[in-house]
Amino acid sequence: MTDRGRWAGRNPAKDELRNAIWDQLVADGVAIGPTRSHIPNFTGADKAAWHMTQIPAWKTAKAVKVNPDSAQYSLRLRALYEGKTLYCPVPELVQSAPYVRIDPAVLQEKGITFELAASHQGYMHHGERIEFTDIPELDFCVFGTVATTRQGARTGKGGGFADLEAGVLNELGRIRPDTPLVTSVHSTQVVPDGDIVMMNFDCWMDYVATEGELITTGSTHPRPRGISWEHVQPDQFDSIPFLRQLQPKSKL
Secondary structure (H helix, E strand, O other), X not given: OOOOOOOOOOOHHHHHHHHHHHHHHHHOOOEEOOOOOXXXXXXXXXXXXXXXXXXXXXXXXXXXXXXOOHHHHHHHHHHHHOOOEEEEEOHHHOOOOOEEEEOHHXXXXXXXXXXXXXXXXXXXXXXXXXXXXXOOOEOEEXXXXXXXXXXXXXEOOOOOHHHHHHHHHHHOOOEOOOOOEEEEOOHHHEOOOOOOOOOOOOOOOOEEEOOOXXXXXXXXXXXXXXXXXXXXXXXXHHHOHHHHHHOOHHXX
């Protein structure tokens, strides 16, 4: 039986799109490491990271949120070398302190290389575990993506964690109206407008960086104001302790 993805079944249309993208990345020989049920790493991810650093808001950003996946390693590394403080979620947000703060000044004091700290294993070991409420206002937010459009629609690997994370950060006021929402993908992952059906709680991207270009999406879609509680899955409540703390009393 073919593995259709860990979270298959929540949205069949997006399941098919994700499977097609995962298969195409492998067929084209641009995938690095596993693809299915992952935010895929790809050939040219470092070039996509460079394109992201050309966004004006990146140049002035101090507090940067980046997803923990291998495809965004180069961007995390650039952030540290540029003196930016990184905020990275624990994968799937499943632990009681679901975020990690990586301060380049602290790393230098401890003699920890940026190359190590930018890796998933490195930041989990050497970063400081914090709560959502410890995160400051963010100047730049990067999300992992499986498929996106030039208009800024995106879908992740199917678990709903990125949109839920964005909802929490919006609920707590950590994402400002002018904070860019950005993703990086291989050009194979950019699909025609309309191929991704977005819900009202999904986040549209302001920029999409690929190995070949930086796409300014021009999205005018309103950002979710917070968590869409009626769409939170039972397994997310079970696995993400912070949700129970944040949930309105009327929803308990």
